[in-house]
Amino acid sequence: GESVGLHLPTLSVQEGDNSIINCAYSNSASDYFIWYKQESGKGPQFIIDIRSNMDKRQGQRVTVLLNKTVKHLSLQIAATQPGDSAVYFCAEIYRGSYIPTFGRGTSLIVHP
Amino acid sequence: NAGVTQTPKFQVLKTGQSMTLQCAQDMNHEYMSWYRQDPGMGLRLIHYSVGAGITDQGEVPNGYNVSRSTTEDFPLRLLSAAPSQTSVYFCASASRGGSTSYEQYFGPGTRLTVT
Numbered sequence: 001g002e003s004v005g006l007h008l009p010t011l012s013v014q015e016g017d018n019s020i021i022n023c024a025y026s027n028s029a030s031d032y033f034i035w036y037k038q039e040s041g042k043g044p045q046f047i048i049d050i051r052s053n054m055d056k057r058q059g060q061r062v063t064v065l066l067n068k069t070v071k072h073l074s075l076q077i078a079a080t081q082p083g084d085s086a087v088y089f090c091a092e093i094y095r096g097s098y099i100p101t102f103g104r105g106t107s108l109i110v111h112p
Numbered sequence: 113n114a115g116v117t118q119t120p121k122f123q124v125l126k127t128g129q130s131m132t133l134q135c136a137q138d139m140n141h142e143y144m145s146w147y148r149q150d151p152g153m154g155l156r157l158i159h160y161s162v163g164a165g166i167t168d169q170g171e172v173p174n175g176y177n178v179s180r181s182t183t184e185d186f187p188l189r190l191l192s193a194a195p196s197q198t199s200v201y202f203c204a205s206a207s208r209g210g211s212t213s214y215e216q217y218f219g220p221g222t223r224l225t226v227t
Contacts, residue, residue, distance in 0.1 A: 032214055034214065034216070041221075042220060042221070043116075043202050043204075043218030043219055043220055043221050044155070044202070044218050045218070046215065046216060046217070049214060089154055089155070093214065098143045098160075098162055098206065098208055099143065099145050099157060099160045099170070099206075100216065101157065101171075102147075102154040102155040102156075103154050104152075104153060104154045105153075105154050
């Protein structure tokens with residue numbers, strides 16, 4: 001069936017670098033996308049979201065890009081800090097639904 | 113606000129035992145859901161509810177029951193525990209604010225081991 005997936009399971013970066021986490025989705029009926037951060041031993045935490053009628057949305061140090069042509073979603077983290085080390089999940093909400101479907105996650109490791 | 117609370121934090125069961133994982137939220141959210149997370153995996157949806165009295169199955173509902181008698185509470189029942197149900201369970205609540213926003217909050221999780 002259609003699902004949300006991630007290209008890279010682990011991403012290692014140096015402190016201060018910019019990080020880019022990618023996500024491929026295959027369900028063209030999804031109209032809402034969310035990025036979550038999960039720290040060890042905790043539940044996922046909302047980072048940023050984007051609707052399907054948008055290409056880009058910016059938050060504090062984070063930017064989400066949506067390319068509907070190739071069904072690709074990315075999360076950019078500027079000036080990555082050790083506190084950004086976590087697992088990042090993308091999730092999609094199908095049109096007419098209210099509950100996100102999650103991808104497998106990418107582990108971001110930030111080296112001081 | 114306490115947000116989303118889950119009890120217990122840890123639980124060990126023997127195969128065949130039953131138990132209920134508790135979940136409560138104080139944000140008056142209409143949507144609640146249960147996910148399980150296995151090592152190296154994302155979150156898989158077990159059951160969800162779009163309002164009091166309304167529940168539906170997610171991706172992996174077998175072996176679990178839910179009910180939603182109030183807006184605040186959404187317990188998950190394991191009918192006869194199996195080792196395959198060893199996992200971390202997360203409860204979440206959400207509110208969809210019109211067409212432009214969606215807020216979902218997760219509880220801290222319940223780590224369940226079935227021996």
